[in-house]
Amino acid sequence: xxxxxxxxxxLSVQEGDNSIINCAYSNSASDYFIWYKQESGKGPQFIIDxxxxxxxxxxxxxxxxxxxxxxxxxxxxxxxxxGDSAVxxxxxxxxxxxxxxxxxxxxxxxx
Amino acid sequence: EPEVTQxxxxxxxxxxxxxxxxxxxxxxxxxxxxxxxxxxxxVEFLVSFYxxxxxxxxxxxxDQFSVxxxxxxxxxxxxxxxxxxxxxxxFCASSLGTGYSYEQYFGPGTxxxxx
Numbered sequence: 001x002x003x004x005x006x007x008x009x010x011l012s013v014q015e016g017d018n019s020i021i022n023c024a025y026s027n028s029a030s031d032y033f034i035w036y037k038q039e040s041g042k043g044p045q046f047i048i049d050x051x052x053x054x055x056x057x058x059x060x061x062x063x064x065x066x067x068x069x070x071x072x073x074x075x076x077x078x079x080x081x082x083g084d085s086a087v088x089x090x091x092x093x094x095x096x097x098x099x100x101x102x103x104x105x106x107x108x109x110x111x
Numbered sequence: 112e113p114e115v116t117q118x119x120x121x122x123x124x125x126x127x128x129x130x131x132x133x134x135x136x137x138x139x140x141x142x143x144x145x146x147x148x149x150x151x152x153x154v155e156f157l158v159s160f161y162x163x164x165x166x167x168x169x170x171x172x173x174d175q176f177s178v179x180x181x182x183x184x185x186x187x188x189x190x191x192x193x194x195x196x197x198x199x200x201x202f203c204a205s206s207l208g209t210g211y212s213y214e215q216y217f218g219p220g221t222x223x224x225x226x
Contacts (some may be wrong), residue, residue: 041219043204097142097215098156
């Protein structure tokens with residue numbers, strides 16, 4: 001069946017450190033994967049996506065890694081800032097335009 | 112920067128009543144979506160809409176739900192007879208296309224409380 005889940009529900013990091021948020025998915029047919037950030041009272045905000053035929057993609061301060069062998073996705077945030085505090089969701093697109101979201105990880109940045 | 116807007120931000124209704132949640136997608140987008148998020152849970156897909164018809168819907172989107180694009184700018188979600196378990200945040204999203212690199216832009220959500 002379809003399921004996307006997260007290993008760690010809450011992650012606390014010191015400002016300036018790097019953050020790594022992990023996600024496991026179960027559907028080998030997923031076409032691409034997306035990381036979203038959700039701040040309190042707001043809708044999900046796109047961070048970065050990666051196609052299933054890639055294993056790494058970099059953005060500004062963020063890197064997404066995809067390991068299809070173990071069906072694992074991670075989001076790395078470099079030099080984490082207080083403004084990065086939010087809930088982070090991974091999502092997968094299996095076919096069409098439906099997104100299947102994971103459970104979410106809370107990132108807390110300590111100053 | 113263009114954004115998806117939703118109204119109202121919070122809707123309180125009694126069980127059995129009809130509600131209409133409204134969304135204004137980004138103006139040149141062609142694909143529209145509704146998702147919901149029960150408090151503390153993950154975001155769940157409800158329905159996608161393209162070319163004035165539903166392109167995909169989830170098991171949650173039963174006969175009590177309907178969507179409409181009544182004019183060139185609004186996209187609505189109607190729940191005919193609300194149940195307590197319909198209480199959730201409802202997010203509208205839109206995209207220019209589908210597939211990789213076509214980002215779905217989400218609105219701020221409408222919090223629906225059914226009493």
